[in-house]
Amino acid sequence: MRVTVCFYSYFKDLVGCAQVTETLPDGGTLGDLFEKLVARFPKLAALQKSVLMAVGVDYQDRSYVLRSGDEVSLFPPLQGG
Amino acid sequence: MKRQLTITTEPIDEPALLAQRAMSSGMGAVVYFVGVVRGTEGTANIGALEYEAFQRMAEHQISLLLDGMAKRWPVESVRLVHRVGLVKVSEPSLWIEIVARHRGEAFAACQWLIDELKRVAPIWKKPVAGSS
Numbered sequence: 139m140r141v142t143v144c145f146y147s148y149f150k151d152l153v154g155c156a157q158v159t160e161t162l163p164d165g166g167t168l169g170d171l172f173e174k175l176v177a178r179f180p181k182l183a184a185l186q187k188s189v190l191m192a193v194g195v196d197y198q199d200r201s202y203v204l205r206s207g208d209e210v211s212l213f214p215p216l217q218g219g
Numbered sequence: 220m221k222r223q224l225t226i227t228t229e230p231i232d233e234p235a236l237l238a239q240r241a242m243s244s245g246m247g248a249v250v251y252f253v254g255v256v257r258g259t260e261g262t263a264n265i266g267a268l269e270y271e272a273f274q275r276m277a278e279h280q281i282s283l284l285l286d287g288m289a290k291r292w293p294v295e296s297v298r299l300v301h302r303v304g305l306v307k308v309s310e311p312s313l314w315i316e317i318v319a320r321h322r323g324e325a326f327a328a329c330q331w332l333i334d335e336l337k338r339v340a341p342i343w344k345k346p347v348a349g350s351s
Binding site for chain 1: 254270271272273275276277279280301313333336337338339340341342343344345
């Protein structure tokens with residue numbers, strides 16, 4: 139299955155782009171996706187503990203099972219307000 | 220609870236927002252919070268902050284917060300404006316108005332809303348150096 143991954147804040151600078159697509163086996167989780175992204179963008183490895191992930195507009199944890207066509211977003215800790 | 224949520228690149232027009240206040244006769248408290256860009260970020264002097272938002276998700280997450288606020292306190296209305304893009308020092312980046320019957324719930328709801336917004340709204344800021 140294919141998912142879209144969007145990067146926000148300085149994550150865009152780390153990976154060199156705002157959006158990529160990634161393929162995963164059916165049943166793949168957000169955790170599986172993150173591992174693939176770290177292999178593709180090694181600079182993400184250092185941020186494993188602080189990265190926040192969303193699917194659509196909702197936060198999800200690494201056990202979340204993805205579906206084909208999902209839009210995943212990765213970003214650092216928040217600074218609004 | 221009436222609600223108005225705006226995420227905008229436009230400067231926050233405080234006089235216009237105040238002029239648009241609407242409250243029923245039973246309400247006796249209005250609490251305002253204005254978040255303003257400071258001239259320092261850490262130990263560095265700055266000229267502005269560049270705010271970035273994942274806007275669709277920020278609107279959704281803040282709407283969920285407003286749902287939560289309505290369940291916790293008897294607030295009549297809330298208006299929230301968060302500015303994104305380049306915001307210069309001393310300019311407001313966040314404006315909140317909460318209308319309630321009494322000051323207790325208005326203050327408590329406002330404090331909670333700000334704290335939760337900082338925790339869940341996907342918004343980030345980058346310092347921009349000031350001009351010499």
